[in-house]
Amino acid sequence: MEKVVIKDSGYRLKKATILRTKNLTRNEKFFEIALKDGSSLDHEPGQFIMVSLLGIGESPISVCSSPSRRDSFDLCIRAVGKVTRRLHTLKKGDEIGIRGPYGRGFPVNIITGNDLLIIAGGLGIAPLRSLITYVLDNRRDFGKVHILFGCKEPKEMLFSDELEQWSQRTDLHYACTVDPEWAGNVGVITTLIPGVDIEPLRTFAAVVGPPVMYTFVIKELLKKGIPKRQILLSFERNMACGNGKCGHCQIQNLYVCQDGPVFNYEQIKNLSEAF
Amino acid sequence: MEDTQYVVLKKDRFEEFIAALSSMQKLVAPVAKGFGAYAFEEVTSADPIALNYIPTILPLKKYFMPQRETLLEFTLDRRSHAEAVVEYEPLTIFGAHTCDLAGIQCLNMVFSERPKDYNYLLRKGTITLIGLECNDYCDEYASCHLVHASFPSGGYDLLFTDLGDYFMVHINTVSGDRIVRTAGLCEGAGSAHMNELRSLRDRKRTVFRNEVPIKTKLIPELFDAVFGARVWDNLNERCLACGNCTNVCPTCYCFNIKDELDLTLARGIRYRVWDSCQLEPFARVAGGINFRKERSARQRHRYYRKFRYPVDRFARFFCTGCGRCTRACMADISLKETLSELIKESEERVWKKWL
Numbered sequence: 232m233e234k235v236v237i238k239d240s241g242y243r244l245k246k247a248t249i250l251r252t253k254n255l256t257r258n259e260k261f262f263e264i265a266l267k268d269g270s271s272l273d274h275e276p277g278q279f280i281m282v283s284l285l286g287i288g289e290s291p292i293s294v295c296s297s298p299s300r301r302d303s304f305d306l307c308i309r310a311v312g313k314v315t316r317r318l319h320t321l322k323k324g325d326e327i328g329i330r331g332p333y334g335r336g337f338p339v340n341i342i343t344g345n346d347l348l349i350i351a352g353g354l355g356i357a358p359l360r361s362l363i364t365y366v367l368d369n370r371r372d373f374g375k376v377h378i379l380f381g382c383k384e385p386k387e388m389l390f391s392d393e394l395e396q397w398s399q400r401t402d403l404h405y406a407c408t409v410d411p412e413w414a415g416n417v418g419v420i421t422t423l424i425p426g427v428d429i430e431p432l433r434t435f436a437a438v439v440g441p442p443v444m445y446t447f448v449i450k451e452l453l454k455k456g457i458p459k460r461q462i463l464l465s466f467e468r469n470m471a472c473g474n475g476k477c478g479h480c481q482i483q484n485l486y487v488c489q490d491g492p493v494f495n496y497e498q499i500k501n502l503s504e505a506f
Numbered sequence: 507m508e509d510t511q512y513v514v515l516k517k518d519r520f521e522e523f524i525a526a527l528s529s530m531q532k533l534v535a536p537v538a539k540g541f542g543a544y545a546f547e548e549v550t551s552a553d554p555i556a557l558n559y560i561p562t563i564l565p566l567k568k569y570f571m572p573q574r575e576t577l578l579e580f581t582l583d584r585r586s587h588a589e590a591v592v593e594y595e596p597l598t599i600f601g602a603h604t605c606d607l608a609g610i611q612c613l614n615m616v617f618s619e620r621p622k623d624y625n626y627l628l629r630k631g632t633i634t635l636i637g638l639e640c641n642d643y644c645d646e647y648a649s650c651h652l653v654h655a656s657f658p659s660g661g662y663d664l665l666f667t668d669l670g671d672y673f674m675v676h677i678n679t680v681s682g683d684r685i686v687r688t689a690g691l692c693e694g695a696g697s698a699h700m701n702e703l704r705s706l707r708d709r710k711r712t713v714f715r716n717e718v719p720i721k722t723k724l725i726p727e728l729f730d731a732v733f734g735a736r737v738w739d740n741l742n743e744r745c746l747a748c749g750n751c752t753n754v755c756p757t758c759y760c761f762n763i764k765d766e767l768d769l770t771l772a773r774g775i776r777y778r779v780w781d782s783c784q785l786e787p788f789a790r791v792a793g794g795i796n797f798r799k800e801r802s803a804r805q806r807h808r809y810y811r812k813f814r815y816p817v818d819r820f821a822r823f824f825c826t827g828c829g830r831c832t833r834a835c836m837a838d839i840s841l842k843e844t845l846s847e848l849i850k851e852s853e854e855r856v857w858k859k860w861l
Contacts (some may be wrong), residue, residue, distance in 0.1 A: 232595050234576075237628070240590030241621050242577040242763075242776065285580045285588060286767050286774050290792075312792035328588060442795060469791050471763045471781075474621045478760030478783060481807075482797070484815035489621075503733070504797060 241474045244283050244328030248301055249321055255389050258309050259354065260319050263296075264327070264474035265303040270388055272304045272329075276361040277336030277465055277493045281473050282306070282318065283328035290314035291470040291488070294332060295357040297364035307357040307389060331398050331474040334492050337362050337463055342435045346374040348427060348457075350448055352420055352440020353382050358465055358492075359439050363397070370402055377404040377427050381420030381440075420444065424451040439465045446506050449496060462496035466505065513692035514699055515666075516672045524552040526689040527598055531634075532568070535600040536562055546599065555601065557668065560644040561828040565756035566606045569597060569633060570613055571626055571780075577763065578776035586783070588776075594629040598685075601638040605828040607661035609756025615820045616759055622698070634681055641706060642713055647829030647841050651719040652725075655826045656714040667703060674703050688767050717827070718845045725823070729814035732851045733806070737844060742802030744837045749782030751831035751839075752808065757815035757824040758782070782806050809844065 237243075246267040253261040266272060272280070274294045282495040283289045290312060296305035310316045321327070337429035339362070347366060351359045366373055378397060382388050388409070406423050420440070436452050438445065445464060452462050464501045468480035468487045485491065500506040515523055527533050536544045544559040546566065547775045566674040572593075580588035602610075617626035639658055640650075650656040658665050663682035667674040675692060677683050686692050720728060750759040751802040767774040781788060784804050790796040798804050812825040825841070832840045 232593050234591050235595050235628070236589050237592055237624055238590075239622075240577070240592070240624055242625075243590040244578070244588050277530055285586055285776075286765050286771075287579075288765050289763065315792065326586065368773070377595075467791060468797065469789055471761065471778075474623065475619070476616065476623060476759070477762065477778075477781070479762075479781075479788060481783075481789075483810065485819060 234266075241472070242330070244330060247327050247329050249323055249325045250325065254324055255307065256387055258311075259389055260306065260308055261309070262306045262318075262321075263303050264306060264329075266329075267326070269302075272298075272331035272332060273300040274298050274361075275303065275336035276339055276365045277358055278332040278361075278469060279358075279473075279488075279492060280306075280329050280333065281470075282308075282314065282333035283330065284314055284317055287317050288354060289330070289471075290318075291333075291473065292466075293358035293361070293492075295360040297361055299365060299368040299370050305360075307354070307360070307480075309354055312354030330453050333488055335490065337437055337465075337493050339365060343369075343372045344374065345434045345461075346429060346434040347376045348429055348434055348436040349376070349378045350424070350438045350440070351378070351380045351446075352444040353387065354389065355441070355444075355465075356380060356394075357439075359437060360390060361391070362437055369404075374433065375429070376402070376430065377403065377482065378406070379420060379423045379427070380405070380407045381423070381444075382409055407486060419447070421447045423452050424448070424455065429455065429457075432458065435461045435463060437463045437465075442467075442506065459497040459500060460495050463493055464496060464499070465492045466494065467492070507642075511677050512676065512695035512703075513675045513686055514695050515675055515692045517671050517673065519691045520673070521552040523689055523691050524549070524555065524600070526691065527600060527636075529686065530685070530688065531598055532594045533598045533600060537609030540562070540766065546601075549600075557601070557638065559601075561603065561830055561833075563830075563834075564754060565609050565828065565830065566599060566602060567609065567613060567756055567759065569599065570610060570630055571617075571759060571761075574777055574779045575625060576775045576777045577625065578777070579773075581731040581773050581774055582767075592625045592628045595631050596632040598634040598636065600636045601651050601666075602635055602662065603638060603640055603644070603828075604658050605648070605655045605755055605826040607635065607637050607658070608653070608655040609828070610842075611661045612757040612816070612820070612822070612824050612826070613759055615822075619819075623821065634685070635662045635664075636682075636685075637665040639665060639667040641668060641710065645829065647832045647840070647842070648827055648846075649825070649829065651714040652716045652718055652720075652722055652845075653823045653825050653827045654722065655828075657710070667706065669699070669702050672699075674699060676799060718842055718849070720845070720849050724811050726817045728848060728852055729810060730856065732848045733810075735848060735851045737847045738802040738806045739842070740847075741744055741805040741839060742800055743802040744807050744839055745784070747784050747786060747801050747804065748836060749784045750782055750834040750836065752782040753780060754830040754834045755812075756826050756828055756830070757812070758808075783811070805839075 251263040279293045310319045425484045470480045471477040475486040480487035536559045539552045543563045627710040663679045665676040761778040789798040816824040
């Protein structure tokens with residue numbers, strides 16, 4: 232058996248350093264990361280990377296910062312598997328490997344000039360934070376921007392200080408709901424949609440949340456009259472390669488890692504495995 | 507032109523030819539393993555080679571994407587370091603049937619699609635492929651004609667066709683030509699030889715017929731109509747989710763990636779290993795949700811990955827009709843039967859619509 236080292240392997244890792252960490256909740260931790268060679272990750276809002284810990288494995292994680300910040304990027308990681316649990320033990324200065332960015336993010340160029348209705352459920356705020364911060368960095372290019380956020384309980388609210396800042400801004404409409412025992416809006420996120428004042432034909436909706444949320448939110452958005460093509464959804468699937476080969480992330484004929492993770496509803500409305 | 511593309515190898519020189527091949531680089535060929543089963547394994551002489559064989563237990567993908575292959579080698583000392591590697595072994599494969607050649611053509615398309623998989627592509631470049639035409643069906647499980655794999659259509663360096671006391675050898679590439687020249691055992695093909703090849707192909711056209719009652723070009727339409735068919739529920743009851751069908755499939759290439767440390771805990775590898783969409787955890791995410799929980803959904807996924815999804819992506823079927831999935835199934839799930847049942851159920855639906 233012969234062996235060669237190859238530079239253009241799809242599995243080659245880029246070294247990255249953790250600049251800062253912060254516990255967001257009991258289960259979710261925030262990481263600010265920079266590539267070791269000083270280059271920019273150069274991602275699009277909504278894209279993901281493979282985070283690698285040698286000897287443990289890899290995990291697909293959405294980038295949650297705006298690409299307009301070039302020298303570092305953010306990840307928000309929930310400890311659910313062996314890689315993510317180990318990631319939670321890392322601190323400032325530790326080194327990780329990354330591959331990517333992968334997939335198609337939110338089509339920000341196409342959204343430009345339209346209104347935007349952002350709907351986040353729970354951890355869904357993480358990939359949407361890359362879109363929200365990108366929009367805020369380029370606020371003039373977009374029309375009205377609405378952010379609806381829902382989570383199970385107040386203590387599970389991620390980025391609460393940023394959410395608080397967004398709620399204060401005059402160039403955003405922000406609304407939030409949690410399950411009972413909370414002073415604000417109470418109930419599932421779909422209850423917020425009918426009250427939002429939008430111009431459906433020039434509105435793009437960007438939705439990220441747990442799978443169970445999609446069916447109900449889509450129904451409400453269609454009731455509002457938003458065209459199917461303008462409803463953008465990001466999907467989470469099991470992934471091993473990120474290169475559209477290993478097969479784990481397939482939704483029927485689509486590979487979430489390459490064709491997604493962001494799809495418009497028109498693309499996937501007939502795919503029963505999507506919901 | 508035709509004369510230089512075809513040469514003749516007399517059967518009494520076959521042994522010498524195989525010896526010459528094996529002296530050039532490692533040679534593998536189909537060998538009888540007992541119980542009517544065959545496997546590709548290393549040979550150094552013509553003796554063990556089975557010229558008349560049913561598809562081997564594992565297809566040729568075991569050489570192109572080994573069951574387990576290293577992707578990264580790393581060290582975990584203070585300065586941890588990882589390098590992407592490709593392992594390969596120059597190899598000549600002798601005796602590949604047209605179904606298996608078609609299987610490699612499918613894998614070539616998958617791994618050449620961007621982002622390219624250089625582990626596969628680099629290894630593929632070191633493998634020489636010599637085909638062996640099927641003059642007749644191997645057994646009743648084959649459905650190669652349905653998917654246009656019963657006749658040769660490229661994918662080889664040399665193709666052998668058994669014409670009685672000699673092999674007709676089609677030279678398809680310069681590396682095939684080099685082998686023929688180096689061995690120096692073949693002679694030019696005359697018009698009598700060409701006529702015999704032609705009449706074999708004519709005879710084959712009467713032997714090979716669509717094994718399932720459907721026109722090949724209508725298969726995608728069939729699959730568009732049967733996503734919700736009862737046939738899948740029936741498979742749910744029978745399938746054991748063992749993954750045999752995908753392991754032996756020449757075009758199933760799904761894999762998982764894993765890390766492994768050696769005993770020093772200071773060095774390790776990241777490797778990929780065959781995985782199967784038929785296994786329960788395949789589409790399960792870390793949070794516990796499984797997007798293809800039912801065996802019916804997993805079996806349906808397998809069939810759609812053979813007959814529907816690749817039609818859009820690669821303009822061909824990813825079934826080569828080799829019949830391995832049927833031979834290997836412990837629950838006797840038959841590809842030909844499943845297709846026939848799908849046809850029957852879709853016809854029922856059409857009738858119901860009109861009555």
